[in-house]
Amino acid sequence: MSDVAIRCESLTRRFGKIVAVDDLNLEVRSGSVFGFLGPNGAGKTTTIKLLTGLLHPTSGRAFIAGEEIQVERVRARRLFGYLPEDPVFYGWMTARELLTYAGRLFGIPDRVLKPRVEELLDLAGLKPVANRKVGGFSRGMRQRLGLAQALVNNPPVLILDEPASALDPLGRHEALALIQRLRARDGITIFMSTHILADVERTCDTVAIIDRGRLLTVADQEELRRRYAVPVFTAVVAGEEADIRALHARLQSMPWADHVERSNDTLRVFAGDEEAARRELPAVITASPVILLRYEVGMSSLEDAFLRVVGREPAKRSAPGGV
Amino acid sequence: MRLGTLLKKELLESWRTYRAVVLGVVFVVFGILSPAAARYMPDIFAATDMQQGVVIQLPPPAVADANVQFVKNMSQIGAIVVILIAMGVVSRERDKGTVAFTLSKPVPRGAFLLAKALALVIVTWAALALAALAHWYYTRLLLGPLPLGDCAAMAALTGVYLTALLGITFLGSTLTRSLAVSAAVGFGGYLLISLLGSIPRLAPYLPGDLLGRALAAGNGALQMAWGGLVSAVVIAVGCWALAWAVFRRVEL
Numbered sequence: 279m280s281d282v283a284i285r286c287e288s289l290t291r292r293f294g295k296i297v298a299v300d301d302l303n304l305e306v307r308s309g310s311v312f313g314f315l316g317p318n319g320a321g322k323t324t325t326i327k328l329l330t331g332l333l334h335p336t337s338g339r340a341f342i343a344g345e346e347i348q349v350e351r352v353r354a355r356r357l358f359g360y361l362p363e364d365p366v367f368y369g370w371m372t373a374r375e376l377l378t379y380a381g382r383l384f385g386i387p388d389r390v391l392k393p394r395v396e397e398l399l400d401l402a403g404l405k406p407v408a409n410r411k412v413g414g415f416s417r418g419m420r421q422r423l424g425l426a427q428a429l430v431n432n433p434p435v436l437i438l439d440e441p442a443s444a445l446d447p448l449g450r451h452e453a454l455a456l457i458q459r460l461r462a463r464d465g466i467t468i469f470m471s472t473h474i475l476a477d478v479e480r481t482c483d484t485v486a487i488i489d490r491g492r493l494l495t496v497a498d499q500e501e502l503r504r505r506y507a508v509p510v511f512t513a514v515v516a517g518e519e520a521d522i523r524a525l526h527a528r529l530q531s532m533p534w535a536d537h538v539e540r541s542n543d544t545l546r547v548f549a550g551d552e553e554a555a556r557r558e559l560p561a562v563i564t565a566s567p568v569i570l571l572r573y574e575v576g577m578s579s580l581e582d583a584f585l586r587v588v589g590r591e592p593a594k595r596s597a598p599g600g601v
Numbered sequence: 602m603r604l605g606t607l608l609k610k611e612l613l614e615s616w617r618t619y620r621a622v623v624l625g626v627v628f629v630v631f632g633i634l635s636p637a638a639a640r641y642m643p644d645i646f647a648a649t650d651m652q653q654g655v656v657i658q659l660p661p662p663a664v665a666d667a668n669v670q671f672v673k674n675m676s677q678i679g680a681i682v683v684i685l686i687a688m689g690v691v692s693r694e695r696d697k698g699t700v701a702f703t704l705s706k707p708v709p710r711g712a713f714l715l716a717k718a719l720a721l722v723i724v725t726w727a728a729l730a731l732a733a734l735a736h737w738y739y740t741r742l743l744l745g746p747l748p749l750g751d752c753a754a755m756a757a758l759t760g761v762y763l764t765a766l767l768g769i770t771f772l773g774s775t776l777t778r779s780l781a782v783s784a785a786v787g788f789g790g791y792l793l794i795s796l797l798g799s800i801p802r803l804a805p806y807l808p809g810d811l812l813g814r815a816l817a818a819g820n821g822a823l824q825m826a827w828g829g830l831v832s833a834v835v836i837a838v839g840c841w842a843l844a845w846a847v848f849r850r851v852e853l
């Protein structure tokens with residue numbers, strides 16, 4: 279197979295006036311785990327539907343393993359497994375029947391399919407509910423089943439739209455571990471959209487960030503962090519509200535501070551000039567009436583990098599952790 | 602082979618979701634009711650007439666009356682049930698999103714639609730066959746001899762008529778994800794065919810013509826004219842082809 283598992287060439291999709299995907303050019307290397315990152319409404323699901331031939335592009339083209347994707351074409355559909363954002367299945371089938379049906383649609387002979395289905399039920403942790411009607415499944419159970427059915431044909435490319443969004447912590451851990459195992463074992467290419475940065479940090483080697491349909495950056499995860507990471511000084515303080523507020527303002531006025539983020543009694547200083555900050559920051563704090571409880575120097579996280587790339591600085595963020 | 606998998610799924614689905622069961626039960630009930638009504642209606646009338654002191658002279662019930670009932674029931678109540686069963690066959694899957702599950706796999710859309718249409722035809726004709734058997738059995742029991750061949754021909758011609766309605770409803774179901782629109786197309790088509798059928802010049806070239814011939818067949822006096830049959834087949838196949846032409850490019 280070629281070196282490039284997924285390629286988009288000037289892929290564009292409009293919905294009336296909205297440009298959901300805007301001139302997207304993208305290449306995903308074979309064997310990589312590719313994180314497709316973006317805030318709500320960025321165009322992730324639209325891109326994935328274009329890649330899976332469920333939507334027509336307004337212009338541009340998409341390829342999977344060298345095969346062009348088109349709504350009417352069936353051939354390329356052998357090459358990928360797909361987990362939709364909100365997977366729905368025939369509610370009257372049991373989990374086992376559904377996986378068997380999915381396998382038969384790929385033309386997998388029963389002799390091969392039977393053990394495969396059992397293996398997938400096991401893999402997705404659905405063995406205990408294998409004979410239950412899918413109609414009664416919770417969203418997380420459906421997502422597990424969705425992952426299992428996406429794997430039924432051993433696809434070279436796996437396309438996952440927010441694979442862990444409905445999973446409980448254990449399920450999420452298992453799903454991500456599964457993704458890592460798959461890559462190690464099969465050399466499969468995984469393209470996953472998400473807005474959970476911790477998941478990206480744990481599994482993806484390459485990250486693309488899109489916002490409002492436009493690709494903002496593509497980079498190795500390490501490189502992205504290096505490129506956008508800045509030193510962060512964290513200070514936990516105690517004192518009068520007015521004093522903390524005054525300290526916050528004073529820090530913000532320092533030439534070496536890019537911006538300062540505050541949540542309750544924690545101040546995070548994103549330093550433009552690390553040397554100067556190291557030298558002067560402790561003095562600024564001790565000069566104020568507040569008491570310093572904890573002081574820490576670290577690097578900003580992938581989440582901070584993400585927020586910077588999409589142009590929403592951490593300081594302007596309303597809810598910490600949210601995107 | 603892919604078609605076999607799809608067809609099996611459709612048939613299993615219409616069984617598990619009770620659609621096939623409902624269709625079968627309704628058809629068989631009316632298969633039994635047709636001779637029963639022909640046989641007992643006059644008695645019931647007679648009983649009520651005596652109380653009211655009015656005397657109406659009713660001819661003795663005959664096999665022909667039972668056949669009239671059969672064709673009427675199947676082409677009216679049967680038609681409504683068939684439309685109700687068919688209207689969601691594609692649109693419900695589009696609305697729920699299950700269609701993306703099947704069609705993101707290497708399944709040609711034509712095969713997907715063909716399996717659905719075939720399943721509808723199979724279920725409808727199977728129900729009709731059961732209804733005809735019930736009709737035949739109870740007619741002989743209650744009224745008199747009815748050759749099985751005549752009964753089968755009557756049911757088959759009615760079946761072709763219902764298949765045309767299936768085609769129209771199927772097209773409606775494919776056009777949109779709205780169940781209401783699918784229903785409107787199905788019942789609208791039914792109404793249109795019936796209205797046009799009441800125009801004497803057009804009647805011989807519309808599916809409704811089959812109903813009169815079905816009745817004649819049941820009475821052992823079939824004279825075939827092809828207008829009704831051809832129009833029904835053209836409508837059924839044409840609607841399917843149109844559905845496919847539209848569905849081929851539809852986004853999911």
Ligand SMILES: Nc1ncnc2c1ncn2[C@@H]1O[C@H](COP(=O)(O)OP(=O)(O)OP(=O)(O)O)[C@@H](O)[C@H]1O
Nearest residue numbers: 293296298316317318319320321322323324325473
């Ligand atoms: N069928 C549609 N009709 C009209 N607009 C649409 C349609 N599908 C998507 N959009 C618009 O396209 C844009 C991108 O939507 P998309 O679902 O791709 O975002 P997303 O990145 O997947 O978001 P989320 O993280 O919430 O899943 C949004 O502005 C959305 O409103």
Ligand SMILES: [Mg+2]
Nearest residue numbers: 322323324363
């Ligand atoms: Mg989405």
